[in-house]
Amino acid sequence: MTLHPSSSSPLTSAATDPATPQLLKVENLDVEFRTRSGTVKALEAVNFAIQPGETVGIVGESGSGKSVTAFTLMGVLDRAGKVTGGSALFQTDRVAVDLLKEPESSLRQLRGKELSMIFQNPRTALNPIRKVGKQITDVLRCHTDLSGAALRDRAIEMLASVRIPDPEKRYDAYPYELSGGLCQRIMIAIALACSPKLLIADEPTTGLDVTTQATVMNLIKDLATQQQMAAILITHDLALASEYCDRIVVMHAGHVVESAPTHSLFQAPRHPYTAKLIAATPEPHKAFADLIPITGNLPDLKATTIPPCRFSQRCDRYDPALCDQAPLVREHLSPDHQVACWKPL
């Protein structure tokens, strides 16, 4: 896969225009997990926004907080997790709602209809003992007026739209009868059945072979364009994000360290971590020996004192006099480029 930063994303045509109203605006989101061995400060002051029709990649190493961000927005955080601060304003058809404060009954109405999620492992996300066609009609029944044969017809249409061969026959299949790639397409059909405004795809190609990965990503890309849907692509694969996203949000240890249009991020990364991520990402013209691994580990997020800059102990530019200041500075370099660093590149 090539690093493919383009100023106009192939996934959507929406430009990052600061004047365009935001579909989702996440501000100062804090999430903690209570565990037996202490409180994990998983997210701190997470900020980002998405415009209608835009595709945003959230990237970062394992443990950086990508999935916790997605689960929080969907209201499906693990019981041990708690939102301790911030807001997530989502523009529904009628009004703007704060996803972090909505009651579960209202979130249930929004999920599947206005915002949907595709999970990492389709086999575990699908109900193993329910026919896949029925799993699509379940969503349609909740959120549309369709009934009877029209429900089945619409589900078969959705199976066809995600290019499942022989959709009428596959309507009656159980997940275990289908390959991983077909199961992921079923998940996409379920997620998009009600034409949501926002799709969150959490590592949607994990565990799929390279050809199927491309098929699934292109399918998401095509359907997003057709439905004029915004999407968040969560991935540790910067190359994948660069190929499909308008903008990239880089996370490290529960902080957003940089966010910028894909092109600017690759042309001139300003956070030292972003630069290291790019240097560690394989490209066809790069020899294996040219890849520079990122040294050091994420800080212990259970520690009583976590450094204000959670990257400081791995950073070549670390200056204790500057970088240990709290709170961490979060600077707008331009309306659409932010960096959280005292000594940006």
Ligand SMILES: Nc1ncnc2c1ncn2[C@@H]1O[C@H](COP(=O)(O)OP(=O)(O)OP(=O)(O)O)[C@@H](O)[C@H]1O
């Ligand atoms: N149920 C939980 N209990 C305690 N800590 C948790 C729980 N779920 C997540 N965390 C912690 O929250 C932090 C962020 O995890 P998260 O799964 O969001 O990372 P990620 O960037 O999505 O990683 P990956 O790419 O491996 O999925 C990590 O420190 C993780 O250990």
